[in-house]
Amino acid sequence: xxxxxxxxxxxxxxxxxxxxxxxxxxxxxxxxxxxxxxxxxxxxxxxxxxxxxxxxxxxxxxxxxxx
Amino acid sequence: xxxxxxxxxxxxxxxxxxxxxxxxxxxxxxxxxxxxxxxxxxxxxxxxxxxxxxxxxxxxxxxxxxxxxxxxxxxxxxxxxxxxxxxxxxxxxxxxxxxxxxxxxxxxxxxxxxxxxxxxxxxxxxxxxxxxxxxxxxxxxxxxxxxxxxxxxxxxxxxxxxxxxxxxxxxxxxxxxxxxxx
Numbered sequence: 303x304x305x306x307x308x309x310x311x312x313x314x315x316x317x318x319x320x321x322x323x324x325x326x327x328x329x330x331x332x333x334x335x336x337x338x339x340x341x342x343x344x345x346x347x348x349x350x351x352x353x354x355x356x357x358x359x360x361x362x363x364x365x366x367x368x369x
Numbered sequence: 370x371x372x373x374x375x376x377x378x379x380x381x382x383x384x385x386x387x388x389x390x391x392x393x394x395x396x397x398x399x400x401x402x403x404x405x406x407x408x409x410x411x412x413x414x415x416x417x418x419x420x421x422x423x424x425x426x427x428x429x430x431x432x433x434x435x436x437x438x439x440x441x442x443x444x445x446x447x448x449x450x451x452x453x454x455x456x457x458x459x460x461x462x463x464x465x466x467x468x469x470x471x472x473x474x475x476x477x478x479x480x481x482x483x484x485x486x487x488x489x490x491x492x493x494x495x496x497x498x499x500x501x502x503x504x505x506x507x508x509x510x511x512x513x514x515x516x517x518x519x520x521x522x523x524x525x526x527x528x529x530x531x532x533x534x535x536x537x538x539x540x541x542x543x544x545x546x547x548x549x550x551x
Contacts, residue, residue: 305524306527307527309528317535317538334539348520349515364522
């Protein structure tokens with residue numbers, strides 16, 4: 303998982319798989335938990351930089367989506 | 370107002386009737402009270418020289434506005450400059466909202482339609498939560514955070530939305546299992 307766009311796509315896939323029943327609820331729950339941790343860690347990084355008043359480019363967040 | 374305008378070659382345009390100063394309207398050819406004359410700040414005497422009575426001016430402008438050629442030109446310009454029109458409208462709306470007249474109108478409307486507004490707000494809020502709108506996802510991200518919701522990039526907002534969707538689905542599954550066991 304390189305960036306947040308990939309994470310989003312992956313979450314969307316997990317959602318579809320959960321609906322179709324190809325993965326169990328427990329498995330999906332674990333994946334959601336990990337995704338939550340990833341998003342929160344990115345958030346914490348953003349907050350840290352905001353408090354320090356610097357604006358570095360966080361690779362995980364700043365992605366140009368390919369159309 | 371200067372008195373110079375009332376002597377010399379403009380003298381015939383002015384007349385004092387019943388102690389009030391009147392000016393001749395070039396369109397209806399009648400003497401009109403000076404207060405009812407359209408303003409023309411750069412004109413001699415501070416009033417418009419042609420079609421100077423207010424009803425005549427408004428009639429003239431109305432005719433001009435309704436002229437088909439004028440409308441065509443206006444629409445063509447608007448079509449070619451959509452961005453300018455949008456910005457202009459936005460500025461005009463903001464100005465009106467901040468003006469005393471706009472505030473009064475809004476207060477009057479709110480007083481009459483308070484229930485309607487409350488109902489709209491409730492419905493909008495419910496829809497926002499149900500559809501996991503951008504605003505709601507940003508609100509969730511900004512919870513317990515020193516950052517504002519608007520400071521988060523769109524990518525993280527989209528990821529948060531997907532995560533919330535998944536969690537909702539899982540919650541629904543849990544609820545179903547719980548209801549089946551009980």
